[in-house]
Amino acid sequence: MKAAVIVFPGSNCDRDLADAITKVTGTAPQMVWHAEPTLPEGLDFIGIPGGFSYGDYLRSGAMAARSPVMQAVVQAAGEGRTVLGICNGFQVLTETGLLPGALMRNAGLNFVCREVRLEVVNSQSIFTSRYAAGETVTIPVAHHDGNYFADEDTLNRLEGEGRVAFRYAEPVNGSARAIAGILNDTGNVLGMMPHPERLIEDAQGGTDGRRMFEAVQAALG
């Protein structure tokens, strides 16, 4: 599996994500700076990390979504390459339009930084095949703008098409229908607020995030 992690000014989970990919797949991803207009040849997997790209100026993810490298990521996603956006990465994916909806300020206004319980809703995707549908996993969140919003039609469509990957199993941020992570209509793009890359080995306090990377590797080889 040939992987890349995108790095924006203000990303702060890029090395955690690269570490998780390296430890699970045995191969380090290429780190790609936001100003690059093209991606490395032959990528299978693109990770968009958490952090505060461009200082969250204007809106979380807004500036990153218009950066040169994201034009290449949008094209790669359209070609069917696998894209995972975590936290700020999810915000960037909604701002590019690769995923519907928007992530707004948490309903409680507080930055939420703790482990939360998630329900796995769809276990059939590239990302979630190592989980069981209905299973509860515990994965940390760390965000200020994680309150998922979309209009009713979009929410109904996401649910009807099995595109809700994860839901919060406890109150976290006011997200519509407790959505924590969603897939695009072709299933090759996942955006989620929780951080699976922070729980891949026992030294981190658990391994509930590891199976996501194992699933992706199993799917992509």
Add this chain to the structure above:
Amino acid sequence: MAAPMKATVTVTLKNGVLDPQGRAIESALKGLGFEGVGDVRAGKIVELELADGTSRETVEAMARQLLANTVIENFRIEMP
């Protein structure tokens, strides 16, 4: 030399989109003793200096492509 042409783009949340910041401002105003405060909505203003002759259509394109997220926000443009 004449002052540069300016446009002001006001970005506000669409009706029906919950505004937690507006809600907090509302309760803080009430906490300060101001009575009769109803719904409060917070937004942002972007002031642009533009080359003379820049069209409203161009500013609209700027608003649509970057300044506002039209999934959740409306925008209003004021320019000469």
